[in-house]
Amino acid sequence: MASAIPPPAISAVAPALGSRAKTYRVALVGNPNTGKSTLFNALAGMNVRTGNYPGVTIEKKIGRCRFGDVSIDLVDLPGTYSLAPRSPDELVAVEVLTGGVSGETPVDAIVVVVNATILQRNLFLLSQVLELGKPTILALNMVDAAGARGISIDVNQLSRNLGIPVVATTASKRAGVVQLEEAIVELIENSHLRDEHDQAAQAHEDRPLPEGFYRTCEWLRTELISKACVDVANPKTNRGTTDAMPDEYLIQRIVLDRGGEAERRAVRRLGAAVLPPINAARAQLSQEFGDSVEMECSARYAWARRKLAGVLASESNANRTWTDRLDAVLTNRVFGMFFFVALMFLIFQFIYSWASIPMDLIDGATGFATEFVESMMAPGMLRSLITDGVIAGVGGVLIFLPQIALLFFFLAVLEDCGYMARAAFLVDRLMTIFGLSGKSFLPLMSSFACAVPGVMATRVIENRRDRIATIMVAPLMSCSARLPVYLLLIAAFFPATTYLGGWLSLPAMVLMGMYTVGIVSAIPVAWILKKTLLRGEVAPFVLELPEYKVPSGRVIFQRVWEASEAFVIRAGTLIFAASIVIWFAGYWPGDHTRQFALQSSMESLDQEAPQRSALSAEYKAQSAALLEGSLLGRIGKVIEPVVRPLGWDWKIGVGAVASFPAREVIIATLGTIYSLGGDVDESDEGLVGAMRDATWPDGRPVYGPAVALSLMVFFALCAQCVSTLLVIKRETNSWLWPVISFTYMTVMAYVGALVTFQIASRIL
């Protein structure tokens, strides 16, 4: 890689081994649409670990790399326009840079990635980063695009003006990446030579905001220290004022951002006593400079213009680029909408049809593994654990992978080529019905295939409250796992009557009704959430529409890889554990000796042997009895009084409880319980017949259209999918949201099913 690093004079000076062995931390910061992820991938390659910062939803992404003989942990932060934290999440992003996150090593250097085609706007963020006083490099990315637009940039002049190293890069073509690596190494090693005094002196040179502002901040700092001392007696803040004390940069933010997160946290940690000095500082500032927000922005843009003096030369003022021409078509009133609908339809058609191929393979492999184990082991508890617990659990995790990989492939393509922002632009109006924004459309649309990738896709929504509201309603979109349940019940209880000369059929209307129930109920849920738990200022919808470009294969591959890895490793392990627990609940307690003996004799017999059907019938009856006596069956019986008003008997209750890990499990459970064996599917004649024949003790039939509707409405609204709940846990980084999801959906499903049954049983 970078063997071209000039042998730094430092190596002789630096304490020989100590500093060599150290891993440095370098953060990557930049606006959205600057090619920051592409640059991160080019620098870090595949060696990337992801996780969450404690207590917040922002993703922690660290690439371990070696630049020459220096090892670097490259920290990628979410794209942002500003370092003015308005939420706990944004505050964590700032604190990763300042070193305020507990358990995190402070960063040694910061790389600010800017889009060379819109340099002035991008320097706004740089001016804030420079206030942090850390060694900083500017990566001037997309210089090729700037060149194509006739913008030429004097890199050396810019570096002199800013007083920091500037490296021109085109990350998509990996141009300038080696130079950037060298510059990072040089900066880190030099910063150890310069003493702090030098660095501070440099940071104070031509600061963006008026000197009076910095003096006010200094004054506030001393005030806060004295005020905080009063509170040291308070055990809550007794962990030491140095910990709770905001650093220099956060003091600036406290003064500038009224109602911002820096202020909120200072009050939380230091007590309300800090408010009077904060207000005094603000009052003094506004007296001197007018409003602080206005002052900051104007001053920073003025600073950016100053720093660009003699740097930019623009040949032509090509206002209408081909992006504008493409936009005229793709956001056109008629064609734009048509293209959008057609594209969405195509994507979901692809996900449906393409994913089914690997999904069938995974299904086949699971079946093969089960058969293999069955041929190697005699029936027994261990075999049941391996086949029905372990193999079913692994299969249950892997079965989601094809859909996740395909969806993320399409999302990455749409995002990277620039169309995603246009899609949000087109449908934003529609999504305001849900109190959400255009960015929620794709995650919700994806949830019709499966809520698991849908919830993961909400990462494109940068506003935390919008993102969580989207996650909360995503499982209400009827996913493909509900379809078998709908199909079974519709086929069994709704005759294929047609209306309007064959244009409308009853089964199709019922099916559409089930999808509608989910969508319509999402509206009040999102509305209530935004008024209660997710209350707050309306999220600004100020969306940059980037230039269209050819998507990068590396970026797409990386996105698909990360999503798949995150799902299998971090959600998959939990899903696997849950399926073992559910296996146990269906197995224990109960004496399985007879069942295993029947199984053995069946397996020793020929497929065609005449005794087989008798054995099989007894085996199925045994299985039904064991399930009835198991923990799961007992729970089903205990809850029977609860599900009676829905028109259900205890067998349906057991089915509903057993299908907690995944809705489609109800079919196999009903199959077992009606002594048909667990390998029935939704088109099984025997199961349909058994359901039609099922009666209450007094002889009335259990099932009818009203019960079928109540069961379908329950499944449309319930949270019976452990994978979704665990992915919500992983994506929100908290157990609170999966618990809320499960609770509200179960309550809503119950009430929905109750109302449906009570009304339907009277009119049908």
Add this chain to the structure above:
Amino acid sequence: MTTLDQLLPGQRAEIIRIDGFDAVASRLREMGFVPGQPIEFLRKAPLGDPLKCSVQGTRIAVRSGEARRVCIEIR
């Protein structure tokens, strides 16, 4: 005072000020809506909202509620 949402597609103006000091106003300012900047109204979304405009060399979509915060002077 004329505001951004009152412009016709293709019309250019200069930003005079941004109303308000909440998250929306701050976001607009951070994204380059600052006094003195030229701005061009490009088009409305097919459903009538949001609006697309060009400021500081980038295309930015804002909802009309946000556009009403942007006070301008038509050139």
